[in-house]
Amino acid sequence: MxxxxxxxxxxxxxxxxxxxxxxxxxxxxxxxxxxxxxxxxxxPKVSCSFKIKYALKGIVKTVLCCKKHPILYDVEAEFxxxxxxxxxxxxxxxxxxxxxxxxxxxxxxxxxxxxxxxxxxxxxxxxxxxxxxxxxxxxxxxxxxxxxxxxxxxxxxxxxxxxxxxxxxxxxxxxxxxxxxxxxxxxxxxxxxxxxxxxxxxxxxxxxxxxxAAEDYQKVLPLKASESKGKIFYYVLDRNDRINAILSEVSQNLDKELYGISDIQKGNEPLISIEEWLTDIRDAEFVITDSFHGMVFSIIFHKPFLVVVNKNRGADRFTNLLSMLGLLDRMVVEGANIDVKMKTSIDWPNVDSKIIHxxxxxxxxxxxxxx
Structure with missing residues (x-):
C-alpha cells in the first residue's frame, strides 16, 4: 500500500x-x-526594512569574516x-x-x-x-x-x-x-x-x-565512542537557572563531568548530527533532559536519567509514558529534592517487559x- x-x-x-x-x-x-x-x-512575511538590514548584515559578515554569508533572506536556507x-x-x-x-x-x-x-x-x-x-x-x-x-x-x-x-x-x-x-x-x-x-x-x-529496539538504532550509529562517555550528558531545550542548579547538583553528587547541548532553537550555528546526538545518549553515564525524546532514548539505551518537566512544551507526554513504565520517580518537578544516588538504579528488565507489552x-x- x-x-x-x-x-x-x-x-x-x-x-x-x-x-x-x-x-x-x-x-x-x-x-x-x-x-x-x-x-x-x-x-513568513517580512518587511522591506528587515530585508535591507539582513542584506547589510550579510555583506558586513562576508567582508569582515571573509566567509560567504547569505544576502537575501530565505527562511528555508536558514533552516x-x-x-x-x-x-x-x-x-x-x-x-x-x-x-x-x-x-x-x-x-x-x-x-x-x-x-x-x-x-x-x-x-x-x-x-x-x-x-x-x-x-x-x-x-x-x-x-x-x-x-x-x-x-x-x-x-x-x-x-x-x-x-x-x-x-x-x-x-x-x-x-x-x-x-x-x-x-x-x-x-x-x-x-x-x-x-x-x-x-x-x-x-x-x-x-x-x-x-x-536499541539494536535497530545501533545499526546506523558509529562504533566510535562519543565525547559523552563516562560523563553526564544533558540535552536541554530551555536552559534556565533551575536547570543549571539541577545540573550542578547531579554533577557534584555523582562526581562526574557535565557534557551536552542546550537551547538548540537559538542562534544559527549548525547543530551536531543525528548520529552524534544518539551516540551522546548511548555512551553517557547519566542523562539529564527536558526533552520528551531525550527521555525516550535514555530509556531505549538503558541510561539512568532525570527528566525535568517542561510545562510550556507539554507535561502530559512525560507523565503518561513514565507512569506506564513505572518510572515516575525519574521526573523532577518544581521544588523536588534530587537524591541522585537513589535514582541511579533502574529495574530495566521490568521496564523492558512493559515496553514489550x-x-x-x-x-x-x-x-x-x-x-
Missing part, C-alpha cells in the same frame, strides 16, 4: 526526525511504501544551514519525501491520487499552536477522496489544547472521517471527549521511536489498520 505520512514540520529537532524515521522503518517492515509529506510552516549536519541522515533514511508544500491547495494538488492511505503522526501533530494549519493535520485536503485515514500516536501535547471554537467545530467533522485513531497519551482521550468529537478511537500506543499492542494497531 502507498502511504503518505504527515507529521510536524521538520524544525531541526532530533526527536522529530527520529520518530519519523522509526515510523517509516516500521511501515516498510510491514511491506508498505511510505512517503513523508513535507508540509512546511507558511513562509538548512542550521541543520546541515542532520541532512545526511534525513536524506538517507527519511525518504522518499514530497516537495515542500505550504498550503491546503498545494497538498491537494500534489497528493491527489498518489496514496492509498494517510497516517497522521506521531508527536504533537494535534497541538494547534505547533502546526501551520490544524485542519491539514486532520486531513482536510483529502475530503471526498477514497483513501484510508489513520492517526498513529497523535498527541495534543497537553490536556488543555489551544483550539478556538471554530477549530473544534471543523476538526470534529474531520476526525469523524478517520478509519482509526490512536493517541500517544491518555489525556488525549479526555480531550476528544471534552471537545465532543465522535471518532473511532482505539486507545493509546507507543511513540514510534519505541517500536524499534505496549509495543505488541501498538504494532497490532498498525498491522490491523494497514491490512
Amino acid at each position: 502507498r502511504i503518505g505520512i504527515l507529521t510536524l514540520p521538520f524544525n531541526n529537532n532530533y526527536g522529530g526526525y527520529l520518530q519519523a524515521y522509526a515510523l517509516m522503518t516500521v511501515i516498510r517492515q510491514l511491506g508498505h511504501e511510505p512517503t513523508m509529506i513535507m508540509r512546511r510552516h507558511d513562509k 538548512r544551514h542550521k541543520g546541515k549536519n542532520m541532512l545526511k541522515f534525513v536524506n538517507q533514511y527519511i525518504a522518499p519525501e514530497t516537495p515542500y508544500l505550504y498550503s491546503k491547495e498545494e497538498l491537494c494538488k500534489y497528493c491527489e491520487g498518489k496514496f492509498d492511505a494517510y497516517i497522521v503522526g506521531s508527536d504533537q501533530v494535534w497541538r494547534a499552536i505547533y502546526v501551520p494549519d490544524i485542519k491539514n493535520y486532520f486531513l482536510d485536503f483529502t475530503e471526498g477522496w477514497n483513501v484510508k485515514r489513520i492517526a498513529y500516536a497523535a498527541s495534543f501535547g497537553t490536556d488543555k489544547p489551544e483550539y478556538s471554537d471554530e477549530q473544534i467545530k471543523h476538526c470534529k467533522k474531520l476526525i469523524g472521517l478517520f478509519d482509526a485513531v490512536s493517541l500517544r497519551e491518555e489525556s488525549g482521550l479526555s480531550v476528544v471527549s471534552t471537545f465532543g468529537w465522535k471518532a473511532n478511537v482505539e486507545g493509546v500506543v507507543l511513540d514510534p521511536t519505541m517500536l524499534l 505496549l509495543k505488541t499492542k501498538s504494532m497490532n494497531f498498525l498491522k490491523q489498520q494497514l491490512q
